[in-house]
Amino acid sequence: MSTAGQVIKCKAAVAWEPGKPLTIQDVDVAPPKVHEVRIKIVATGVCHTDWEYLYESGKGMKSRPFPLVLGHEAAGIVESVGPEVTKFSPGDKVIPLFLPQCGECERCRSPKTNQCRKNWANMQLGVMADGTSRISYKNQQLYQFLGVSSFSQYTVVPDTSLTKIRCDAPLDKVCLLGCGVSTGYGAAVKTAKVEKDSSCAVFGLGAVGLAAVMGCQVAGAKRIIGVDINPDKFEKARVFGATECINPRDHEKAIQEVLVEKTGGGVDYALECVGSPVIMNAALESTAEAWGTCVIAGWTETETMNIMVEKILMGRTLKGTYFGGWKSVEDVPKLVDDYMNKKLKLDEFITHNLTLDQINVAFDLLKSGKSIRTVISL
CATH class of the missing domain: 3.40.50.720 (NAD(P)-binding Rossmann-like Domain)
Structure with missing residues (x-):
């Protein structure tokens, strides 16, 4: 795409500090580095975990660094790929994954667990493998929630935290397989x-x-x-x-x-x-x-x-x-297939469809118990 290799300016919902509503900002999303992929997020679900990290930080949740771009249950399209990325190409439909699957470590090779730890420590701290984030506001680093940050029109994720899905899947439905439904x-x-x-x-x-x-x-x-x-x-x-x-x-x-x-x-x-x-x-x-x-x-x-x-x-x-026991990269496309073949419900979870500037409304609906899943279109 024409934007490959360039910084992309786009909208994101930024959490500047715990306990405060999100604000919509114009942010910069840097190009992907080695083994990274930049994605145009098309749709994202609003998960209770997003709300908890904002409003319950330090209570039942470990504190995360702020300012932070939340969101981790999403689907989108590959915009560009970094060096040494071999499994993705611009235009691919994808689901970013807060749980990686490198396919090479002891845990990935074991049928007993899905808990790969590739880039794990850094992703928990809101940064990529090199210790920095790809999203910034006026040159100030914004941390990436669980390595995803889908409350942004564009984001960058490690290539081990991404799975390619079939091209006919509706992204505003299958985004839910990025967290809650799969779990x-x-x-x-x-x-x-x-x-x-x-x-x-x-x-x-x-x-x-x-x-x-x-x-x-x-x-x-x-x-x-x-x-x-x-x-x-x-x-x-x-x-x-x-x-x-x-x-x-x-x-x-x-x-x-x-x-x-x-x-x-x-x-x-x-x-x-x-x-x-x-x-x-x-x-x-x-x-x-x-x-x-x-x-x-x-x-x-x-x-x-x-x-x-x-x-x-x-x-x-x-x-x-954790994540329902699924091995993320290999199992999520199978769940997408099950949905497309009417073996799995997704539409019935969606009670509200909103836009990014209504993200705080989505949180209010979640907290009040009036929504099951709100899908945000970006």
């Missing part, structure tokens, strides 16, 4: 390995939780119980496959006791999609003694769980999942 769906089908005719409980019916419900249904679970304190989400949960929904506030007993009673001993699988240690405990204790499995998909970095040892000793399994 929840994989938590059920890949990490929990939900079995046919089993019983499941999903705690939290946001995008991740609804994707987990969908995963339980695809796996053939017979009973899928959605748990949320917002009853407005129950109708949507049934669309994704919930057989029943429970509001913990409607019961005097603890929710885990309610579930154990309802299921005659506890569910086979519980999926925690909130990120609260209290709810994690409730999810674990709602599973059946002897074989119950609880998977933690909700995100918190600094809080601790306090588990009664007997709950594990008696045969339960407690597992965590």
